Amino acid sequence: MVAVTRWFVYFAPMPTTTAFVHATVIDGLGGPPLRDGTIVVEEQRFSAVGTGDRTPVPPGAHVIDLRGRYVVPGFVNGNVHLLDGIMMMGVGGVEYLARHEGRLTQVIEESAQVALKAGVTTVFDTWNATGPVLAARDRIAAGAVPGARVFAAGNIVGFGGPFGADFHLAASRVISPTFAGRMNRLFEAGVGPHLSLLPAREVRPVIRDYLARGVDMVKVGVTDHLTGIWGFERSYLMFSERVLRVIAEETHAAGLPLLSHTMSVEGLRSALDIGTNVLIHASITSQRPIPHELVGCTAGLQTVTSGYQGRLEASDSFWAMYGGGVHAANEKLILEAGVPVMLGTDAGCTPRDVLADAGEDGDPERPWTLGTDHVAWARGITEKGMTPTEAIAASTSAVARAYGKQEELGSIMAGRRADLVVLRDDPLEDVAALGTVVDVYQDGRRVDRDALPLRPLVTAPTPARP
Amino acid sequence: MVAVTRWFVYFAPMPTTTAFVHATVIDGLGGPPLRDGTIVVEEQRFSAVGTGDRTPVPPGAHVIDLRGRYVVPGFVNGNVHLLDGIMMMGVGGVEYLARHEGRLTQVIEESAQVALKAGVTTVFDTWNATGPVLAARDRIAAGAVPGARVFAAGNIVGFGGPFGADFHLAASRVISPTFAGRMNRLFEAGVGPHLSLLPAREVRPVIRDYLARGVDMVKVGVTDHLTGIWGFERSYLMFSERVLRVIAEETHAAGLPLLSHTMSVEGLRSALDIGTNVLIHASITSQRPIPHELVGCTAGLQTVTSGYQGRLEASDSFWAMYGGGVHAANEKLILEAGVPVMLGTDAGCTPRDVLADAGEDGDPERPWTLGTDHVAWARGITEKGMTPTEAIAASTSAVARAYGKQEELGSIMAGRRADLVVLRDDPLEDVAALGTVVDVYQDGRRVDRDALPLRPLVTAPTPARP
Amino acid sequence: MVAVTRWFVYFAPMPTTTAFVHATVIDGLGGPPLRDGTIVVEEQRFSAVGTGDRTPVPPGAHVIDLRGRYVVPGFVNGNVHLLDGIMMMGVGGVEYLARHEGRLTQVIEESAQVALKAGVTTVFDTWNATGPVLAARDRIAAGAVPGARVFAAGNIVGFGGPFGADFHLAASRVISPTFAGRMNRLFEAGVGPHLSLLPAREVRPVIRDYLARGVDMVKVGVTDHLTGIWGFERSYLMFSERVLRVIAEETHAAGLPLLSHTMSVEGLRSALDIGTNVLIHASITSQRPIPHELVGCTAGLQTVTSGYQGRLEASDSFWAMYGGGVHAANEKLILEAGVPVMLGTDAGCTPRDVLADAGEDGDPERPWTLGTDHVAWARGITEKGMTPTEAIAASTSAVARAYGKQEELGSIMAGRRADLVVLRDDPLEDVAALGTVVDVYQDGRRVDRDALPLRPLVTAPTPARP
């Protein structure tokens, strides 16, 4: 039983004011690096950022000398699934849920800790078991456990649970229906597939009830998940525009960002029509080119390195469709159009068995492994044409902006939360240096990275058991 | 080899003018029967209809005395699949298509002959292999072979072929992909599932090409077929409203009726919004009640007898959903609202093996067996509240009206095509008497019912082979 | 963490000598009950059994007055699977193994505790994960944990693990191959399916290695498991008679009993030919009658109550074949021939989810639920013609004799281990009274039944988790 006590023991105690001096500061906003920079942190936020000569260290401040180091904002991942969602579409999901049922909140916390250890100080979880992810979010926010700061959408509106047709229907045939039903209900959280059968006026109160659960954003399944999963060359619309508008209205009325899942050009257009704020994996359009007039509005983008893509294609993997063919062309189109693009990886903590199945345990190119995913993403996106500076902005301030959190986080600027990552090597020279993490600070406090994850369940060697 | 010569040998030669006298005439328009009626036929059309005392027999006319007989218009079935579509969703479709490949046109003609033999002088085929059904339609229209008059939609726009996910995906895993692909292309006819991925402006020329093939109407998959087939409790929209409007515009611009396939309330609403003319199986809404405001516009309705429905439910059959639960309530709602309802049965000629599998060979209640389907439908619909007179109108003039053919056929009225059925028993007393066919006339000519079907392929005992 | 310390706390401490007096004693050997019986226990064994007037209570003995109570030997179940084997052939096995991996020994101990609580003081486990079941056996034997005394065969020679074709091949397609392989190896323990490919001289050293692991008996798959599981109307022989003889020779040379799994008449004959000691479920012969000449040697027999069998048949259950049709006739034949028959149930502890799926949680007639299985068996076997006295002998001394343990256990006789069950009601009047357990003694010590199972994993309500 994890005791719900504050975990301050995991942070080194800090004085009220800290000054990081002599650092090369990359502020996450896309400008040139600040050489010999000074960053002052007070009350968990940045209070001053500037060159050493212009930025005095407040008297009594704890001074940290970062000579030869590089500082970037804490990374912000705009699309993760802290219960591994990618894996649940293939083998492994049954064991995962059976093994961890009753402690999914802990599994989510473990993922958030793995992310934090790598410098990802904030994540946006865009599909997950609603109850457990909100519980983990709250426990981390309250300081009961360490972890990347979590914002959560819960279920994707209209999607079924892990053992329905949207994820792993085949699994449902070999497992206990009682178990499958319990899991499905846990994920669907009242906004599951039956919504596709309801007229707009019946959908409205369902969305209101869902918002009342306290989600941070709403993700709507504009297109279906099923046909993409099954490899069919088609894509359905989950909802009529009448219903989509109701979902958008309610979400925006609650002051929350609206996210979309789309797999087709028509889906993208409908998402844009209703004022979607974050278009998740906009480049995935069932291999049809995005028309020019839609490109200008696009925002979300997953990507993989060309090396990994090559391996996916060589092994005829299902996932080759993720960034291959027309989808790669779509990515390029989006980048060339200067559309705001943000870091999003679909990553989670994958069980060791599944990594072993794929021969990808420890593979730094695997795009869905929390802890290294954001570095692989940065490598992939720079291959596609971004500069390192742009890639860093896309991994920090751009995500915050997409979700309307730019006043709070995502850049090293006075007033923002003091999330920063100290790097050994220069990421502007080689973006892979984003992985050379020396230290991570979240809300101005140093993270005890060696202690994370606290109590490995998923990332532990199988089958360590009491 | 069927020679393409006129098959007049199957008709008794007729003089230019015929008069049926002393008949009880039910004109198909819903009025009271005409006792001691006289019907005059000239040039393949009715030229006069009235009581014997008011309707003189033209001099030189061939006179047929129908004392004690009952005359109704030739039946018009608004929803058939002359290649058995119901069967293709279960077992049997692979053998059916493999066995008859290369002579599907003959199989369709066989079905049209089985229908004609039972008095169904016109059918609207709303899903079929486009090329073969148009060929059969033309051969029947040209008099090359006998058969019910056929109007054909070809593929349902957006649907995949028989071995795709919309009908029998499992089959595709055990058959030759080359064969499966050839069959799928034959059915899809260029308007298959890939349309769901196209924006409106790319859909428009595809629909124009399809219309140019000469179909008589266009049926659009407003909702998907897949989730209904697989028993999922959801229903997707195949197309955005943008695309739906393009399909409707092009169809109406070509002067053709637009039909819809829907499986949800939202689908029904979209179909109505775009001006759909015929709502096929409107009562099937994935078990959600049709809202009151939508009822007023509904037109199409399948039904089954309560006896058959009872058996479906007792055996836990997939097809129990066809007319069970909320769907039965929807049927009732539609009928009570006085919405125009037409005969439609999804019927075809089912192979003997499949009938044997189900224990339904020769079963008069099976709603999908051409030749008896319309009688079973009439029994079912009168159980739900129609009078026999209404059921006859629904099986004749109502269908013609739904398809805009009311000036041509569907009633015993001067000017209409002289399609009529002579019955032994009074259908107004017991609607099952629609099955007591004594004689059938199509375009004023007596059908040689004993000769039909000419060359049985599907309805022959298996495996009679040369 | 379960500490490996002696669990004597679960036994009430006992003096060296105990006398049970005024009991009605049914000795398990088939004779008439002893009224007003006295049973003396010394050093964990019975030292005297007789009527009160002839059997003096030793001075200083602890005296327990059982006036009005009935005493039977501790039950001995000749065929259990402490990891639920029946369940692993259907849904639920994946979750079961995923959930409990790393603590299968504890799950086995839980089952042994559930059995002990119900008076089953000894079980013969005839299929299980070899390592865990031997570990549990040893921990129970050493007094580290309570539980029914376990004798274990480990794997069935030639059978594959739970995710191979012999149990649940379909499951292997939706789970991690790494996980599946690890589980399969755990169960196969070196004597898996590849043995069917080896000539006799290569099989011999494999069997010797297996015997060296310390199993208590060897069970050989004379016929396959696969075709029975899949419902095929056939049965293969796993091994040639050449190989079977080698397995029998090595087992008997090690002084161990040989058990057989057979599903056909030919399998039964081969099992008899090689001197098999215990013929597990001999009545199951793929619905072919056992020839008369084979009946004389048969020993093992599963059975179910007619009520449960009726339900299986009504719901068209796979398990209806277990005791239905010709198999019921075989049972009768065996009983009428006077063949020694023993209690064997295939029972284990089934997860609550799976019981809920089947609507059988708490169902006293379910034949595979440890704790009530032996009572259901006794009811079933008396329905088939045994007297209660015979059913009790079949559940105690007959099992011991089949396994060559009759000098050790299975009867209330001087020299035997002091395992006994005190009943409230008279089982000779109604055999269901075997379920009215008042007290259980194992090796002369009173079992603290209220404490069992110590730490429920499988039988706990789902999903109680730390």
Added chain:
Amino acid sequence: MVAVTRWFVYFAPMPTTTAFVHATVIDGLGGPPLRDGTIVVEEQRFSAVGTGDRTPVPPGAHVIDLRGRYVVPGFVNGNVHLLDGIMMMGVGGVEYLARHEGRLTQVIEESAQVALKAGVTTVFDTWNATGPVLAARDRIAAGAVPGARVFAAGNIVGFGGPFGADFHLAASRVISPTFAGRMNRLFEAGVGPHLSLLPAREVRPVIRDYLARGVDMVKVGVTDHLTGIWGFERSYLMFSERVLRVIAEETHAAGLPLLSHTMSVEGLRSALDIGTNVLIHASITSQRPIPHELVGCTAGLQTVTSGYQGRLEASDSFWAMYGGGVHAANEKLILEAGVPVMLGTDAGCTPRDVLADAGEDGDPERPWTLGTDHVAWARGITEKGMTPTEAIAASTSAVARAYGKQEELGSIMAGRRADLVVLRDDPLEDVAALGTVVDVYQDGRRVDRDALPLRPLVTAPTPARP
């Protein structure tokens, strides 16, 4: 309906006596070629064979000058399936049987004609639909239709039909059970899988009844077919040795050869123990090496060219196991031991669709395509070490000897049936020259190769249909 009249029209009429002169004669018995040879044919048999100077041409003989040509005996294929058996284990079998049901005899005749056209004058069909293959055999023997001379085993004793677990169980789930059952019964012919459940004394009369149907040989399933098909690493025995002996006794008592299907070393040993005459695909032992003591008795051998094997392995084909890994080593072992080896290919006429699926339409290396299979086999076997002379003997006299027909056919020797093939190129130089057929003579009559196959059903382009 094909009329059963003699097809002499397909042969050029011949005088009583024919002399082939100036040929290079390879007699099929393994000796050196006879240069400038003369072959005299009288009454459908060879009457003299010798050098031109020693072998006078009888007066009045029709003389055929074969200067520059090579003559070999008509090929004899010891293992074919004239209804394509290989294909029935993958996709295509459903369509094949559905398409041709009711004319399987014609399909078999078509295969025999394709074989004959290529110079294969005799085939031994070792698995087929019993009724149709015996009918085709009889029609060919009676001269009603042309074709390779057929000897047929019918079903493999113990095997299920094409839609059972032994061939294509998955297919049975998507087709009509009535159809599947009818097909299965047609193939099983009373000696299907239920035999595995019967004791020896019940098997005996079943075998007698089967022999009474007039089969030419009996093939027994010593090991199962199922596990090999499904890729399981195991192999069962279908029958006890008690039952195997009964099958062997009855077959030999009827004077017929006994063939075995085996997939394991133990199976091979059992086959040898009961005096099997022809060990079909003896080298296939589920990848276990054949022990040395068994090699001396082996006789049957399939093989593929290394090129084709390489492609199978590169594409990870199921069929790679046919000649790969230990099986290739087994082949080598058998050849080095000098065991008599015969041509056997499992070939049939594969539908065009299935060939297109595999990209192997017209592929001369495909080992299962009748017409080119024997040439591919000869290429494969010479790669493994045979000389061309040995390969020719293995393709002619060796097969005849294995089946006890050496006095009748398989060599160019006085007294044998006058089956011969005239080749353009020298096969002793390059064994691929066996495919350079100029003329084929069967029973002394020239085959009208251009006319074959008479009425293509399977080998016609799809879907030519009346």
